[in-house]
Amino acid sequence: MKALRKLLDKQKPHFEKGGRFEKFHSAFDSVETLLFVPDKVTYSGSHIRDAIDMKRTMIVVFISLVPALLFGMWNIGNQHFLSLGQVPELWTAFFYGFLKMLPIIIVSYVVGLGIEIIFAQIKGHEVNEGFFVSGLLIPMIVPPETPLWQVAIAVAFAVVFGKEVFGGTGMNIVNPALTARAFLFFAYPADMSGDKVWIADKLDAYSGATPLGNALVGNFDQIPSTYDMFMGFIPGSNGETSVLMILIGAAILLATGIGNWRIMLSVVVGGIVMALLFNWWGANKYMELPFYNHLIMGGFAFGAVFMATDPVTATQTKKGMYIYGFLIGAIAILIRVFNPAYPEGVMLSILLMNVFAPLIDHYVIESNIKKRLKRIKVLVSN
Amino acid sequence: MSTNYLINKGLDIKLLGDSEKNIVDYSAKRFAVKPTDFIGVFPKMMVAEGDLVQVGTPLFYDKNRTNIIFTSPVSGKVEALKRGAKRRLLEVIIQSDDKFDAVQFAPQKVDGMSREAIIETMLQSGIWPMLRQRPYSVIANPAETPKAIYIPAFDTSPLAPDFDLVVQGKGDEFQTGLDVLKKLTNGPVHLNVDAKNTTSKVFLNSKNVQINKFSGPHPTGNVSVQASKISPINKGELIWYLYPQDVITIGNFFLTGKVDFTRIIALAGSEVLKPRYYKTVLGACIKRMVDGNLTKGNNRTISGNVLTGEKIEMDGFVGFYDSMVTVIPEGNEAEFFGWLLPGFNKFSFSKTFLSWMFPNRKYRLNTNLHGGHRSLVMTGKYEQVFPFDIYPMALLKAIMVEDIDAMENLGIYEIDAEDFALCEVIDTSKTEMQSIVRKGLELMRKEMS
Numbered sequence: 001m002k003a004l005r006k007l008l009d010k011q012k013p014h015f016e017k018g019g020r021f022e023k024f025h026s027a028f029d030s031v032e033t034l035l036f037v038p039d040k041v042t043y044s045g046s047h048i049r050d051a052i053d054m055k056r057t058m059i060v061v062f063i064s065l066v067p068a069l070l071f072g073m074w075n076i077g078n079q080h081f082l083s084l085g086q087v088p089e090l091w092t093a094f095f096y097g098f099l100k101m102l103p104i105i106i107v108s109y110v111v112g113l114g115i116e117i118i119f120a121q122i123k124g125h126e127v128n129e130g131f132f133v134s135g136l137l138i139p140m141i142v143p144p145e146t147p148l149w150q151v152a153i154a155v156a157f158a159v160v161f162g163k164e165v166f167g168g169t170g171m172n173i174v175n176p177a178l179t180a181r182a183f184l185f186f187a188y189p190a191d192m193s194g195d196k197v198w199i200a201d202k203l204d205a206y207s208g209a210t211p212l213g214n215a216l217v218g219n220f221d222q223i224p225s226t227y228d229m230f231m232g233f234i235p236g237s238n239g240e241t242s243v244l245m246i247l248i249g250a251a252i253l254l255a256t257g258i259g260n261w262r263i264m265l266s267v268v269v270g271g272i273v274m275a276l277l278f279n280w281w282g283a284n285k286y287m288e289l290p291f292y293n294h295l296i297m298g299g300f301a302f303g304a305v306f307m308a309t310d311p312v313t314a315t316q317t318k319k320g321m322y323i324y325g326f327l328i329g330a331i332a333i334l335i336r337v338f339n340p341a342y343p344e345g346v347m348l349s350i351l352l353m354n355v356f357a358p359l360i361d362h363y364v365i366e367s368n369i370k371k372r373l374k375r376i377k378v379l380v381s382n
Numbered sequence: 383m384s385t386n387y388l389i390n391k392g393l394d395i396k397l398l399g400d401s402e403k404n405i406v407d408y409s410a411k412r413f414a415v416k417p418t419d420f421i422g423v424f425p426k427m428m429v430a431e432g433d434l435v436q437v438g439t440p441l442f443y444d445k446n447r448t449n450i451i452f453t454s455p456v457s458g459k460v461e462a463l464k465r466g467a468k469r470r471l472l473e474v475i476i477q478s479d480d481k482f483d484a485v486q487f488a489p490q491k492v493d494g495m496s497r498e499a500i501i502e503t504m505l506q507s508g509i510w511p512m513l514r515q516r517p518y519s520v521i522a523n524p525a526e527t528p529k530a531i532y533i534p535a536f537d538t539s540p541l542a543p544d545f546d547l548v549v550q551g552k553g554d555e556f557q558t559g560l561d562v563l564k565k566l567t568n569g570p571v572h573l574n575v576d577a578k579n580t581t582s583k584v585f586l587n588s589k590n591v592q593i594n595k596f597s598g599p600h601p602t603g604n605v606s607v608q609a610s611k612i613s614p615i616n617k618g619e620l621i622w623y624l625y626p627q628d629v630i631t632i633g634n635f636f637l638t639g640k641v642d643f644t645r646i647i648a649l650a651g652s653e654v655l656k657p658r659y660y661k662t663v664l665g666a667c668i669k670r671m672v673d674g675n676l677t678k679g680n681n682r683t684i685s686g687n688v689l690t691g692e693k694i695e696m697d698g699f700v701g702f703y704d705s706m707v708t709v710i711p712e713g714n715e716a717e718f719f720g721w722l723l724p725g726f727n728k729f730s731f732s733k734t735f736l737s738w739m740f741p742n743r744k745y746r747l748n749t750n751l752h753g754g755h756r757s758l759v760m761t762g763k764y765e766q767v768f769p770f771d772i773y774p775m776a777l778l779k780a781i782m783v784e785d786i787d788a789m790e791n792l793g794i795y796e797i798d799a800e801d802f803a804l805c806e807v808i809d810t811s812k813t814e815m816q817s818i819v820r821k822g823l824e825l826m827r828k829e830m831s
Contacts, residue, residue: 005716033754037720041713041749045799045816047688048395048540048710050808051728051735053753055721057760057810060734126754170757170811256734260762316761316775365776369791376616 008032026120030127058129060258064249065136065239065306071232072239073097076144076200079235083202097144100200101238104139107148111155112138119164130169130176130312131159137177137306140239141299141347142184143197150188154180174354175313181347193343198235210236212298212336212343220285229296240302243295250305259309262321267304270329271295278337286337294333303332303346313354317364324360328353386577387611389598391769393731393804395540396744397688398652399709401659403547405646408660409480412667413456414464414473414699415441420511422446422520422827425471433460438485438507438641441474450521453508455643455664457483473699482642482663489639492561500565504632507641511702512628513566515620516605517795518827522622530569530613532623533560535585536576536596538603539687543648543706545626546582547659552630553584559633564590567622574608585626600689601769601804606797610770615795627705647700651688651709652746653677662700668707669697680712682749689803690816713750721753731767731808756811767804770796774805778815781822786829789822799823 014020015028032038034055042049077093077100088096112131120127138155162179163172185192195209202208207222211234214222224234232242240246253259275291282288294300308314308328315324328349335345342348417425424445429435435454443451456478464473487507492500501524504510513522513531522528535545549556563571570592575585577595586593594612596602605623609615627645634642643664650657655675660666672683684691686704694700700707725735729745737743764774772793780788799816806815 005718036716036718037750037752038754039714039716040751040754042751045690045814046803046806047682047684047691047693047708047749048397048729048747048807049750049752049812050732050810051720051725051730051752052732052808052810053721053812054756054759054810055753056734057732059722126756128756130759168757170759257732257763258734258760262762311761312759314761317773318762318765321762361776365773365792368771368773368793371771372616372791372793375614376618379616379619 054129058132061133064252067248068239068245071242071245079199083206107151108138109135111152115159128169134177138180141237144200145197154183157183175310216343240299243301246301263309263325266322266325267329270326274330274333298344299346315357315360320360320364384593386595389602389769392599393767394599397540398744398746401648401650401657405659408662410666413665414475419702436483484640487639528622531571533573538600541650548646549584555630555633559629648706653681653709684708690800711748713748760810764805
């Protein structure tokens with residue numbers, strides 16, 4: 001440890017301004033701060049500071065994703081062998097999925113972090129940890145059969161146009177991970193929909209449709225049981241099938257205070273209200289789908305827990321959070337049931353509300369301002 | 383009659399090194415008045431190095447408001463005028479002759495005095511600067527009348543001195559001080575006490591004031607928090623505020639006609655071997671207080687508390703408005719994978735470190751920043767330690783872009799930099815919020831004058 005510190009201290013001057021490797025300062029800095037929390041002390045304001053920093057925040061989110069990630073790997077293998085008519089051992093299935101998903105994760109991180117480091121170097125700030133989480137989120141929300149080059153392009157698009165053009169993590173308007181997913185969806189629709197992509201390397205004869213895919217075309221009898229959908233024994237994107245695992249992640253986020261319960265709750269409430277409304281209307285079979293099935297199908301749970309709660313792109317006021325979450329839930333179900341082009345509405349509804357979040361906040365804050373102005377008016381009239 | 387106010391939001395940071403409740407006499411050799419303690423004051427010297435001064439002899443005045451003068455807290459010789467970058471005057475250092483000869487004013491009966499006469503005497507004696515105003519935290523303007531005067535009789539900041547102890551046996555002086563203050567405003571004088579911990583009769587038996595009882599975590603003791611509950615400061619309004627020891631100084635002056643800048647200072651912090659209270663005089667040099675009384679190692683001495691205090695040298699001086707000195711370890715050591723460890727002994731408002739399992743633990747916190755500066759990312763956290771009907775993040779951003787209208791609309795008049803101290807502590811992105819808010823307030827002050 002001390003030897004490592006010495007090594008870093010010895011190499012540091014080369015990466016400083018005027019050093020031999022000046023151009024790699026950001027890369028060096030990100031490695032150094034990863035290994036050691038910097039020795040910087042407070043110089044103005046409060047003399048003591050909370051131990052939490054962006055790295056700690058992101059590692060907590062990362063950890064909360066792990067259950068869903070591991071389950072996802074197993075499920076990729078499981079679905080593959082099932083499609084071949086075999087029932088695999090636990091580790092066989094896991095290992096198959098692991099090897100399937102690892103390249104996607106590596107591509108995602110290499111491309112994303114590479115771009116982040118270049119931007120940090122150009123702009124002269126430290127590498128932000130935001131992509132630490134985005135880089136894992138993206139592999140989890142794409143289908144197992146996504147070609148690696150498409151992953152690379154989507155990640156590059158998301159990091160550059162979803163984030164860096166606005167000024168990096170903290171300044172972005174839409175969620176970068178969802179930007180990548182939306183990019184794939186609209187740029188390569190042929191590869192991203194239908195029922196071929198959801199199960200890795202399946203037999204052609206085997207139907208690989210997701211529950212949402214089945215629902216869209218009216219095959220309601222082929223929708224898996226509620227238990228299977230809750231546990232996640234279904235085809236789908238890599239890491240989003242198991243509601244149980246996502247709930248474990250949600251518990252970690254809520255217990256540590258990193259995730260926002262207001263948003264999670266109101267997304268679920270929004271979804272339930274909309275689904276119940278459809279149940280009551282009951283114009284077609286899709287509308288009659290029980291509300292709890294909506295919550296465990298597709299990306300609803302994953303979106304509510306990991307995507308809608310992104311603190312940068314969500315609303316920032318308490319009241320705003322309720323409105324924002326509710327609308328995400330409601331619009332997601334609305335798109336699902338009404339729009340024949342998109343089987344899943346969660347991605348689009350979150351992106352849409354990301355764009356509207358500042359507006360919602362604006363009106364919430366405006367009401368606070370009005371209250372203040374009213375106080376002055378009362379004062380003047382007295 | 384007293385009203386109870388309950389405040390839920392906030393955070394008590396529990397630190398090691400609380401002062402023992404006994405007061406020892408402390409005689410320093412050197413004292414200083416620091417013009418930098420007074421926001422917006424541009425000092426013009428009235429004495430030179432080597433001049434002899436008494437307690438109450440004018441040292442300098444404010445170029446912008448010439449009737450506000452600053453006087454010597456001790457008798458002796460002006461030792462040095464310490465200047466910093468661009469010849470900015472930092473300290474007027476006085477060597478004490480230990481005699482405390484004071485300029486004699488005539489003792490006066492407060493009852494018969496007019497408001498103007500009171501103000502005039504306070505200005506001349508140099509006790510006026512104890513009165514500050516909100517917004518902006520500058521010294522009160524004698525030409526204006528505040529809507530109320532606030533006296534916080536308790537302090538909720540980490541390791542804060544116990545004001546009950548500090549005012550012990552000073553009932554008459556305190557009451558006279560209150561009577562003086564009552565004449566300065568048409569509105570009420572608010573004496574704000576802690577609902578549970580304030581037991582001193584000096585406070586609870588005060589007359590001529592409105593006693594308000596507060597309970598809640600820090601920043602409940604802050605003036606702005608109290609004002610926001612009692613009657614928020616609107617645009618164009620102002621309040622004055624001061625602390626119990628200042629009230630005693632004012633009362634004593636009107637009773638005796640002599641300025642007595644005696645102060646009781648708490649020495650606290652994890653690195654202090656014997657944390658306790660010292661009876662001394664305003665602006666005392668802390669050298670003899672800390673010599674041999676600190677742990678070995680690299681320490682930071684702070685005049686004031688760890689949230690809002692000023693870093694001073696080991697032979698530095700206590701600030702004009704401070705009643706405590708805190709010593710904590712410096713944190714300039716890199717920590718191996720510090721962000722990844724379970725963190726049983728790490729202080730955090732979040733529950734991301736396992737230390738949350740020990741809510742009553744007292745911490746030995748150092749000055750490490752614990753991370754690098756980032757853009758504001760985590761949202762919805764600041765509100766939990768910010769007990770105002772204000773959106774802290776929105777206000778902060780308005781200040782950053784210097785949008786005067788937005789700052790005003792979002793409530794900048796109701797707060798001060800110190801109210802953002804807790805937000806700054808818990809901030810994930812390590813933003814220097816207090817200095818941002820201070821800049822915003824200064825911008826508003828210049829814009830409005």
